[in-house]
Amino acid sequence: MNLKQLSEHLNLSQTTVSRALNGYPEVNEDTRKRVLKAAQELNYSPNTRAKGLATGRSMAIGHVIPVTSKHEMVNPVFGDFIAGAGETYSAEGYDMVLTLVDDRDEESVYRKIRTRGSVDGVIVHGPKMTDPRIPLLRQLGLPFVVHGRATDEGGDYAWLDVNNKSAFRRATNYLLDLGHRRIALLNGLETMDFAFRRRQGYAEALAARGVAVNPALLRSEEMTEVLGYRSARDMLDRDDAPTAFLVSSMITAIGVRRAIHDKGLEMGRDVSVITHDDDLSYLKNGPGEAIFTATRSSVREAGSLSARMLIDLIRQRPTGRHQLLEADLIIGGSTGPAPSTR
Amino acid sequence: MNLKQLSEHLNLSQTTVSRALNGYPEVNEDTRKRVLKAAQELNYSPNTRAKGLATGRSMAIGHVIPVTSKHEMVNPVFGDFIAGAGETYSAEGYDMVLTLVDDRDEESVYRKIRTRGSVDGVIVHGPKMTDPRIPLLRQLGLPFVVHGRATDEGGDYAWLDVNNKSAFRRATNYLLDLGHRRIALLNGLETMDFAFRRRQGYAEALAARGVAVNPALLRSEEMTEVLGYRSARDMLDRDDAPTAFLVSSMITAIGVRRAIHDKGLEMGRDVSVITHDDDLSYLKNGPGEAIFTATRSSVREAGSLSARMLIDLIRQRPTGRHQLLEADLIIGGSTGPAPSTR
DNA sequence: GAATCATCCCAAAGCGCTTTGGATTGCAGG
DNA sequence: CCTGCAATCCAAAGCGCTTTGGGATGATTC
Numbered sequence: 001m002n003l004k005q006l007s008e009h010l011n012l013s014q015t016t017v018s019r020a021l022n023g024y025p026e027v028n029e030d031t032r033k034r035v036l037k038a039a040q041e042l043n044y045s046p047n048t049r050a051k052g053l054a055t056g057r058s059m060a061i062g063h064v065i066p067v068t069s070k071h072e073m074v075n076p077v078f079g080d081f082i083a084g085a086g087e088t089y090s091a092e093g094y095d096m097v098l099t100l101v102d103d104r105d106e107e108s109v110y111r112k113i114r115t116r117g118s119v120d121g122v123i124v125h126g127p128k129m130t131d132p133r134i135p136l137l138r139q140l141g142l143p144f145v146v147h148g149r150a151t152d153e154g155g156d157y158a159w160l161d162v163n164n165k166s167a168f169r170r171a172t173n174y175l176l177d178l179g180h181r182r183i184a185l186l187n188g189l190e191t192m193d194f195a196f197r198r199r200q201g202y203a204e205a206l207a208a209r210g211v212a213v214n215p216a217l218l219r220s221e222e223m224t225e226v227l228g229y230r231s232a233r234d235m236l237d238r239d240d241a242p243t244a245f246l247v248s249s250m251i252t253a254i255g256v257r258r259a260i261h262d263k264g265l266e267m268g269r270d271v272s273v274i275t276h277d278d279d280l281s282y283l284k285n286g287p288g289e290a291i292f293t294a295t296r297s298s299v300r301e302a303g304s305l306s307a308r309m310l311i312d313l314i315r316q317r318p319t320g321r322h323q324l325l326e327a328d329l330i331i332g333g334s335t336g337p338a339p340s341t342r
Numbered sequence: 343m344n345l346k347q348l349s350e351h352l353n354l355s356q357t358t359v360s361r362a363l364n365g366y367p368e369v370n371e372d373t374r375k376r377v378l379k380a381a382q383e384l385n386y387s388p389n390t391r392a393k394g395l396a397t398g399r400s401m402a403i404g405h406v407i408p409v410t411s412k413h414e415m416v417n418p419v420f421g422d423f424i425a426g427a428g429e430t431y432s433a434e435g436y437d438m439v440l441t442l443v444d445d446r447d448e449e450s451v452y453r454k455i456r457t458r459g460s461v462d463g464v465i466v467h468g469p470k471m472t473d474p475r476i477p478l479l480r481q482l483g484l485p486f487v488v489h490g491r492a493t494d495e496g497g498d499y500a501w502l503d504v505n506n507k508s509a510f511r512r513a514t515n516y517l518l519d520l521g522h523r524r525i526a527l528l529n530g531l532e533t534m535d536f537a538f539r540r541r542q543g544y545a546e547a548l549a550a551r552g553v554a555v556n557p558a559l560l561r562s563e564e565m566t567e568v569l570g571y572r573s574a575r576d577m578l579d580r581d582d583a584p585t586a587f588l589v590s591s592m593i594t595a596i597g598v599r600r601a602i603h604d605k606g607l608e609m610g611r612d613v614s615v616i617t618h619d620d621d622l623s624y625l626k627n628g629p630g631e632a633i634f635t636a637t638r639s640s641v642r643e644a645g646s647l648s649a650r651m652l653i654d655l656i657r658q659r660p661t662g663r664h665q666l667l668e669a670d671l672i673i674g675g676s677t678g679p680a681p682s683t684r
Numbered sequence: 685g686a687a688t689c690a691t692c693c694c695a696a697a698g699c700g701c702t703t704t705g706g707a708t709t710g711c712a713g714g
Numbered sequence: 715c716c717t718g719c720a721a722t723c724c725a726a727a728g729c730g731c732t733t734t735g736g737g738a739t740g741a742t743t744c
Contacts, residue, residue: 015723015724016722052729055729
């Protein structure tokens, strides 16, 4: 069923039917009702491609997922982000187009997206500290919102980010208040902007209390259970083993917990752990109980808000182009006073 | 830059340029080279919508993600599946379109997808035992591949599935061989087809050894860490506490491990655990070490193969319409002989 | 030299929609 | 009675591509 058939069926012109369906005023209310009813009954919905061709808009948003050639990791956070964004898209009638791209030919992919015109805008995932995608997209004139920020990129661009620095500063301060001095940081890859900022927050908090950063207690790597386990195990084997861990993700923290148990220690009593918690639907840190003390910020909400921001941008609605979400500090069972002797 | 401009620039007709770019034979090789070069330099790529309109194909595959209205869970498996599928799509020049849909208006969404023509086919996720989507899609004439199966749906349709039944039968047998008799099953929601099949495998293995199924040792629920923890904790509190757990996902198994530790028991010695392992990139059960004994099957590979299958279907290439992947049984540190006294 | 045939290229139609620029009608106002 | 103006509706152009149905051109065959 297409417009032509529908209009013939109704003995109306395509123009009128189109206008009736799209809510234009120059059509009689009775006619409109008739049209809508017929469209409903005959199960008509307009062909996306034709509509897109005619309007110049595709009613789709692109998400370009960087897939590093080396480690083929999919960020576990991604599913929930997409779910959040998807809600907004559904409500606004947008489709979501995913493209996986090897980070080596990122540039050509973005260019292609632009000229092929299959999306009206893109969400940039996983920004690095210096990220060439930002100037590129600006140059291409394709609307975009960055989930995160790129510290080294100058100029204005729309972004939504968690205040990673303040979150990790607070978490570090909390551990310091509990008497911890040997605090390990199991960070994500510090080429990633968010990890860099967390590191800053951690370092600032230590510096403010005159505690030196011990490089042996720092890690910057992929956020997996196994790597969390290994790093924690190795550090706990040291003479100057940390009494507390600050960890970049729940998954990593689970590995840390395993390492602590393997050493015969108890989390929250012998060793404290604070993790960042993206509030993933399948990995709730609770509910109620709060297993880990955590800096929490819902990535799903971030997805929903980013999507809203991008749609506003595309529709040229004047709105804020920056959004900094503060993470909550949730006190759970994984932290306690620093053990006096060890 | 569009076709018209490009062809004017080259002093050729749109026809010739189009043919040169699409590899038709009736164009001189020199001309073709000239065209390709210019296209490259001028950064031309054809407008997707226009191309789609003209050809009737959209070069996009739809993934409809069911989002249950109650529990807003995103299956953690999803990210890796998408990554696998995405690889195939990239290689074949397809886009991937995600639509999140509340399961209440699933039907209308699929209908809309069909008439709007924004995709050439869809992958059906998370089939239930009786799943109306399958007859619907068949009726709509939209090519589709099901990731999993729907036991109650008759008729032929293309699917790719893990042999869940045999995997869980083997796992159960392995536990029985180790002397376990009180084996708990922490299953996914048994409205889901895969969970139902796992339950069958478990029950068959027990029956074959004359071990009765104890309903108190069965759970069918969402696969989260917290629910795994609670179920395991509650069961371990029983007089007839299980000596082994068969668990439906790594995430749940992590909760089980926590419950075991909380009881002061040791996994692999006091209590055995076998889990299904989807081989998620951020939650590797290893490498090498294999924390959990597990039935393993890469969901990423499943994604890649499903995508390939669907593309073959769309292109009407004759290929197998069913693919049953056998899971590996990986022996790890979480299983051991049943403790003689308890 | 005319007829035949490949080879290479082109004009124009068509995909299904939106939108421009009227055309038609009925009615109030002069 | 004519004009002006809303209120409705319509024909046709156009979005950027593919594809049909030829039209030149030059080489080959008889």
